[in-house]
Each structure stands twice: as C-alpha cells, then as structure tokens.
Amino acid sequence: MSYIPVQPPPTPHRTGRTVAVVGAVIAVMLVAGFFGTAPLRRWWSERQTSSATENALPTVTARRHIARDAEVSAPTVRILRGHRQLVAVVALACRGQCLFSADNVGEIRVWDFYSGETFTRIDARDLRLRRAILTPDGKHVIACGKDPAIRSWNGRTGEFVRDFRGHSAGVTAVRWIPGSRRFISSSFDSSLIIWDVDTGDIERRFGTAENAETVAPTTVEDLAQLTGHFTWIRDVVVLPDGKRAISAGNEGVLFTWNLETGTFVDRLVGHRTVIMGLALSHDGRYVASVGSDRELIVWDVEDGRLLRRWQHPREKLPAIAFTPDNRTLAVGGDDGILRVVDVQSAEERVQFEMGDAAITSLVISADLEAICGCADGLIRIQPIDTEK
Numbered sequence: 298m299s300y301i302p303v304q305p306p307p308t309p310h311r312t313g314r315t316v317a318v319v320g321a322v323i324a325v326m327l328v329a330g331f332f333g334t335a336p337l338r339r340w341w342s343e344r345q346t347s348s349a350t351e352n353a354l355p356t357v358t359a360r361r362h363i364a365r366d367a368e369v370s371a372p373t374v375r376i377l378r379g380h381r382q383l384v385a386v387v388a389l390a391c392r393g394q395c396l397f398s399a400d401n402v403g404e405i406r407v408w409d410f411y412s413g414e415t416f417t418r419i420d421a422r423d424l425r426l427r428r429a430i431l432t433p434d435g436k437h438v439i440a441c442g443k444d445p446a447i448r449s450w451n452g453r454t455g456e457f458v459r460d461f462r463g464h465s466a467g468v469t470a471v472r473w474i475p476g477s478r479r480f481i482s483s484s485f486d487s488s489l490i491i492w493d494v495d496t497g498d499i500e501r502r503f504g505t506a507e508n509a510e511t512v513a514p515t516t517v518e519d520l521a522q523l524t525g526h527f528t529w530i531r532d533v534v535v536l537p538d539g540k541r542a543i544s545a546g547n548e549g550v551l552f553t554w555n556l557e558t559g560t561f562v563d564r565l566v567g568h569r570t571v572i573m574g575l576a577l578s579h580d581g582r583y584v585a586s587v588g589s590d591r592e593l594i595v596w597d598v599e600d601g602r603l604l605r606r607w608q609h610p611r612e613k614l615p616a617i618a619f620t621p622d623n624r625t626l627a628v629g630g631d632d633g634i635l636r637v638v639d640v641q642s643a644e645e646r647v648q649f650e651m652g653d654a655a656i657t658s659l660v661i662s663a664d665l666e667a668i669c670g671c672a673d674g675l676i677r678i679q680p681i682d683t684e685k
Contacts, residue, residue: 384670397431441468503559544574629656
C-alpha cells in the first residue's frame, strides 16, 4: 500500500475547480437518473420475477472467481476442496449454476459452481453410498447405496425428507426423468422402479426378463434373445425425451425400455463382459458403455447399432462423459489424464493433465469445462478445447 501525504487546505482556485467538478458530476448523475430510470426499473422487475420463480435455488454469483474454498494449481486448473475421500459423483444442476458431488464415504455437497462455496452438506454415511443426484430444480438430493432403501433430503437445508422402499437388494443407480416429477432406480434385484419424488410412491416396476428361464442364456447368441435382465443391473440412463431408458449390467447387454408402459423395446449386444457403467450424449443419440474388461463401446441409439469400440489403455475402469457437442467422449483415467476421443473414429483428439490422482467421476459443462472428481478427494475443473 502506497503512502498518501496529507494535503494542505485548498486554495480558492482549487476550491472553485472542485465545485465545478462536483457540479458536473451531479449534473451527469441527474441526467443518467432521468434517462436511466426505465431500464433500472425494468431490470429490477425482471430480477424480482426471476427470484420469485427460482426461490428453490440457492443464490449464486454471476461472476466466475476463485473462492477461498478453491485454489489454482496450474494456470487453467481450479481445485475445490471439501471431500476427504474418493469423489464418486459429480454433476451439474440448476442450469449449470450448482455443482453436486458425493464421496464414497457418504458425504454429499451442493456447491456454487462459479464461486466454489458449499451451500449444502449432507451426511449419508450409513447409506454406504453408490450414486446420488440433485434434481434439476435443486430441491431434492436423492441417493442410493448398498441398502435397498433410497433416501432423499432437502437440497437447500440438507434435512432428511423420506425413504423410498421397494427394492429387495442394493440400489446401483438413480436417474431423473426429464419433464416430470419422477426418477428411476436400478438394483441388484434385476428390477427398475419409477418413483414419484413428491409422494414416494412406486409408479411402475419392470426390467426383469420374462423369458430368462426359457432362454437359459449361456452364450452370446442366447443373450440376444433376452427381453430383460435376469441378474444384477449396474446402471441406467434416461433419454432426453423422458420416454425411454437404457439399462445394463451383468448380462453384458444394453436393454431399451418404454417408460410409459415399462415394456421392452430393444437390446444392444456386443460386450464380452459385465457392463459397469453408462453415459448418454446430450442429444440422446449415442450411449457409451464400459465393460469390466475396460472395453469402451459407443452405440447409436436411434439406429440400434454398435458405432465404435476400443480398449481403455489404463488398468482401472475409466470415468466417462460426453461433451456438449455430442461428437466426443471424455475419458478420465487412473493416471489423472483426461482423454477426449472422437465418437465416429475412436481416435484420441487431445489429452489434459488433471493432476496425479485417478479421475473417478466426470461431467462436462456447457462451457466446455471438465469437472473431475478425483481419488484424493479433490474436484478439479479445467477448460478443455476438443478441437485441438
């Protein structure tokens, strides 16, 4: 801080100049006030209307800055600290303003994505958490784990709301159904359930193969005859139209379902091992699946065909997420490197170093920022250029 010396009392000449300057400033303010009243009133009205319609959302800042919870570890990498264990879930909600995360111990956090401040913190350790979601309006946190019950909390206060009971074994995934007040869950009991988030009621149960005993699958050809699951379901995704879902698990087959009727629609066969996870493109055209043998396959959902397959080069299963343009798939490895792969050619376009820890969860923002949950408990955020 520079030292400013005390100035002597102004001379009459300086006083006159000061008065002139002050008068000019006042005149400018009056003119600005006269001509700027309408825009200001309109802005305030729009702000009040926006606040009234979004009262379920936490208040977030509009500016991007590094908060005291975050730090820059490299010229373009932002780090959020808070979790102390492996970050198993990262997701965006509230039109990209809220970042949602959960670790494998059961701590759930809702963050202001731009400032890095934590709005809500939930202790779900007794759930032995596997997956969790924040509803698009930010009102509900829904989590599942090794327990057959699914739990929900208030997304703003962190207060427990209710249990959802209906599965008979551990729940592996929960996904929101767009355009509704419902979500879907998958389980080790080989079933899918659609729930009403506000009442906790079961709307529909389906997913189990009706012909499993008849087919008695032992070969890939047998799997191609199944009309559903007969063993563990490990993941499920919902298409943007809210009318279809795709599930996969130990059969190594992806099944497509009509959510309005709960009926089987189609199957995608190509994996040689258990399918561990799924990722859906933003437009719903492609779904990516990763097998326990670390083989990645991208499928064309509309055409029902295998588009590309390749082997992940690392030893552990990758975290995967489509970029907003739907043309590339981001693949996070246990070496801390994020690889961006072209969907049509399976060629690697570019790599980004996200740190030394394994990338264990991943989402790409609309602004092309890679948000990586890592094994060391940190969340690393970095802009990515997929055209390099």
